[in-house]
Amino acid sequence: MKVPLGITTLHLSRKSALLLLLAAGLLGFGGYDYVQQSQAVNNAVAVQATITDARVDRLDGGRGIDYEPEIHYTYRYQGETYTSKQVFPSTGIRTYSDRSKAESVVESYEPGTTTRAYVSPADPDDAFLIRERTPFPLRAIAVGGVLSVIGVLAGLGAKNPGQQELRPASEGQPAPRESWVARHGATMHRLSKQLLGICFAAFWLSMVGLVLGLLNTGGFGGAPQGIQAELLGPVGLPLIAAFCFWVGMILSLCLYGVWSFTEYRQLRQRLPAPKPPSPFRHPSRLVTILGTEDGSLSEYGKRVRLTGWALLIAAGMTTALAYLLYTAG
Structure with a gap:
């Protein structure tokens, strides 16, 4: 496959094309999630929420064991009642390999207590509790960037x-002085x-x-x-x-x-x-x-x-x- 690129042309094999496709997916999803989180953090308004359940879920996957802080809560915004279990302003789920780190998130939210949640006026049914970005988008962008560089280098x-x-060894140049x-x-x-x-x-x-x-x-x-x-x-x-x-x-x-x-x-x-x-x-x-x-x-x-x-x-x-x-x- 030949792909024109400015003053040169990329000669892509099937592996290189798949690698660039994966890189584009990671860059696109990472960039979208980063923008989405940034907008949610910057535009969100605070509301009062009531915690209904808080626990740490154990997730057994192919990569090993991860722990997810799962917190359920209800809140009211402009006269309407909503429920949510989103902790961070991300489209993905944030997990931890260390159970104690997941529990440190959950321990601040006892069932039956009230706390502050954050709501985006453009999407009021999608609140979150912790007003900070997750590291996943930047990691996805970094991995996608590395894969795209590898794919482009392979094409060039x-x-x-x-x-x-x-x-034959007998026709080679005189052997240089041997190193250690x-x-x-x-x-x-x-x-x-x-x-x-x-x-x-x-x-x-x-x-x-x-x-x-x-x-x-x-x-x-x-x-x-x-x-x-x-x-x-x-x-x-x-x-x-x-x-x-x-x-x-x-x-x-x-x-x-x-x-x-x-x-x-x-x-x-x-x-x-x-x-x-x-x-x-x-x-x-x-x-x-x-x-x-x-x-x-x-x-x-x-x-x-x-x-x-x-x-x-x-x-x-x-x-x-x-x-x-x-x-x-």
Whole structure:
């Protein structure tokens, strides 16, 4: 599929087109929800509401367990009586992975008490209790922006990068002075794969230990204090172990990436002239190679793909860990 874009043309595969379609959906929904929330926060008027029910609902989904603060209330606006259970001015439902955070929202709204709700004059049957925006729209816009950049880069990239055949090793240029990584490459390769396998298995074993610890302390479905265990207790120890093994997986991927990048540089010396641009200096070429099946790539392209994915996964795992530490703090 060819899509004109200013002075250039995007050559989109089916995967790239679907990626851009998903990105457009996230950007559109995120932008709509952000505008809707902003208008609701800025234009809402305060009314008196009576709480009829307040509880925390447990939601079991594919991503794990989430907790939703569900608060039912009634209110009057311009002589009419309305009911609502919306807490935030968002079209989506705001949930929490930590039960205590959901309970901290609910504890301020005891059934039978009165509180302040906010009503939009243009939509009086859609009130909310907490006058603040949720982070979901900005997250959707951020994810949509990243996906759109990836899709555009894939469309701008060369049609068949990573398929260049290599000259025989005997015809290559004189080998440069070997680096420390090149001299110890076999050891680095072996250690990185062994460390990754050990840390991966141990991480999931620590997750099993965490689940058992939560069951023993009443952390599932119980009071929030059941999760506030000692650092060296049945919950704290598996968490520490999971953190260490997660970091170990990141380090093993980085070690593999360094070794693999060294192998890539050696293979690049065997490319026939004129050599194509380096994928690690041209993101559009790298994105295209990352999305290409191994069977369509040469030895050089496969090495680029493995190197790119190792470093990309390590960066994603590091970002996820930093986000969890930030939210936990």
